[in-house]
Amino acid sequence: MKKLSQIKHSAAAAPHIVWAVLFILLPLFIVTYYAFTDADGAFSFENVTSLSEYLKIFGLSMELAVIATFVCLLVGYPLAYIMARANPKRQKLFIMLLMLPMWTNLLIRTYSIMAILDDGGILNTILNTSMHIVGTKGAVIFGMVYDFLPYMVLPIYTCISKIDKHMWEAAADLGCNSFKVISKVIFPLSMSGVISGVTMVLVPSISTFYISQKLGGGTFELIGDTIERQFVTGALNVGAAISLVMMLLILLSLAVMNKFTDSEDGGIIA
């Protein structure tokens, strides 16, 4: 009898490959086309060369995203660690509690955060202070962390929970204290989860446009806002050019990140 492994059923991937070519690559090709043409459809570099105007906005978006991702990692890693070490029944509950806020609408969640943090909001009323939080970069970072934390925690959690329980004991037997167990054994082993988490938080943070508008008080603009405005004011080609460059930048930085860590198939979740 033929062994299963000898049969090539890689054909099962065929629908997906067709799908990916049609609906991932082709649309990107169209974006590229728009980026290099002007409004009349003639070839032009103008959109791409005009991008230098947006350098400042690009920079700020990147910086805020890096900070938000880092905060997510700082907050999320211990959370994932504690969750992975809780008893199995609790673990499920924790994951679901973590996912549940995502089932309310992003805009409504953001409004709710505003109602709490605003100058005359709930927090200031309770503390009887007049802190100015909404409208600062801090508030935007908080919003990003709030919204994207599950994306950081879930992959790390899956990674840690797969680590053999005996690792802890072995490391402890070899003389590690609990800090060393985490830093020398657990953290390196959960690296692929960390990378996935960082990617999944970094990417949406760079391009978000609602959180920055609302929690940032509109006093500054991120690249997502810029693209959105180009689109609604009909400057499709410029919008396409910004998108293209942003995508290339992100893919490039992800490639660099992947180079540093030799993770195999990037088991993003589960």
Next chain:
Amino acid sequence: MKKYLKSFLVLLSSFILILSMNSCKDSDESGDENAEKDDGSTVILNVYNWGEYISDGFEGSMDVNREFEKYYYELTGKKVKVNYTTYATNEDMYSKLKSGAGSYDIVIPSDYMIQKMISEDMLIPFGAQTIPNYVNIDEQFKNVYYDPDNMYSVPYTYGMVGIIYNEQLVDPEDYERQSWDLLWDEKYRGKILQFNNPRDAFGSAMYLLSLDINSTDREVWNKALDKLKMQKPLIQAYVNDEIFNKMTTASAAIAPYFAGDFVTMAYTNEDLKFYYPKEGTNLFFDSMCIPKSSKNVDIAKEYINFMLTEEVAVENAIYIGYASPNKLVVKNEYYIESMGETAMDILYSASPKDLNAEYNALYGTTCYESFSPDIQLYVNTLWESLKTENSTELWIHVTTIAIVVSVFALYGYSTYTKKKRSRHYRIKK
């Protein structure tokens, strides 16, 4: 291998089948059971309106769209279903229509957008006079600048921008000036709001400086930008709808916004007061139009006609809270009573009623006209430069650099120790 492919294809096609069944259901689900018996006869009327911009059965009020379906059935014996969807800005609506991503029978854009859409041949010249109830529209709202021959549009609401302030937080001598300069008052640093769209934000600066809000001269726009840059340090936030929460909770003290929305806010917080700045202000119209993509022009006209009947117009005017261009509404006792004296005063007294000639003369300075693409791009750029002005702070750079450096250092350290370890083992071997 072939078997696999086949089964997935079967699965896929069955999903597509289910989907198409679903979408069929979508199109003839008109709410009552009769529809399914004579399917195919129900026509769908696609209405694309601003969010929260029609009476929708809220607390016993009229559900206008359902009423229209009934009305139309009684009138013609044909079934129509209103598919009502909503947008947040003129530009959203425009880009949906322009890209061809939507076909609608009714849209309700503002003045300058109507002008733009007419010039781009996106609207049907159905002729407002052919609609019987058009006589209900007050004469002063006919032959307006964006549609001089009343071919493309029928006014739905109108209103003006004014300044909202919190009586408890602003000194009388300041708001008694009745000027735009309240938005530039150092005293209220961090308590002032500004529009988060270029048109209205630039407008506020231009009225204050007595500049032409429809100018095609870049210099004029630069002047306005300088004024806005001066204002930026005083601004708590550039806002859209967040203004409702910020003003009613007294998070902010001063903001420019539409009179009709002030009425809603004042209902929640009685300290809020309102004035029209003496330097002049923006007057806007939102009018019903039929876009070129419409397939049911006759039903769309019937819909417009329905919207102009006294009963429906009153319900809408109460729900929306903006001023109504309908003569019958303004005289309607139920309307006057439910709006209250203050609201009526603000909505109608300040608008230059009975000054037909002068009113028309004022259009150039009080209404927005559509930009040329060139100026549109330029204003976009200026708006960006306002937003990027002082947009970053030192701690952001410092933190980012610290994070990047420490990540690289950590990486370097770990590769170093790894190498050291492996060398160590090799020697041992």
Next chain:
Amino acid sequence: MKKHLQRLYLGLIFAILYIPIITLIFFSFNSENSTAVFAGFSLRWYKELFSSPETFIALRNSIILAVTSSVIATVIGTAAAEGIYRMRNKHFKSAILSVTNIPMMNPEIVTGMSMMLFFVAVAGILSVSYESIGFAAMLIAHVTFSLPYVILSVLPRINEFGDSLSEAAMDLGCTPMQAFFKVKLINIMPGVLSGALMAFTMSLDDFVISYFVGSSNFQTLPLLIYSMTKKKVTPDMYALSSLIIITIFILLLIYNYKSGKRIKKRRLIGGYKK
């Protein structure tokens, strides 16, 4: 001591996560039309919610879209994961994986706009109105951005599961198909389900891509809520969100309670075997 610290930390994080949620539930009971000033307790917005057909049409649209897109994504994605696992050519495999990841790595706004431009072009080529392919466009967009989540949650399971059990099944007379459905699929089910759940959640909450791709006759809940920002988001949307979140919360508790029992049972069996 350490246990307490851990509990404190968990408590703190979940408190921060849930304070906004509790706030929104609280304001859904407001007696006035405000989401920031609480005037008194009332069920007014719940009543209003149930009297407005537009909201429910949008909710229904959202659910139809989320269910169909997550089912399709799960089927294609699971098949793809199996196919990718079987691939011999390393370069081809990694190329496929990279392309798969694009919608996830790509900012939503870029995906949304590339999709929009694509479908406008498609509608132009087929010379049909965008509206007539509106639902299909939305569905395709949602499937596309949830596919990577499905594949990347199934693939590790398949890798882990290996081939030996399927081979055993085939030795015992299963066809390859049977071996896949009866043995492998059941064992990788947790991965498939978590992928499906992820896809469903992403689709339900998606605003950016729907905003670009959406057409006239198909408005989802996030789009409806966003359009309210011209005037203001009314508390009936808060009421709807509260209902959704409370329902799911209760379902989760029930599910958790039941699966907790199951775990105990399994443990008993395990103990017995020993």
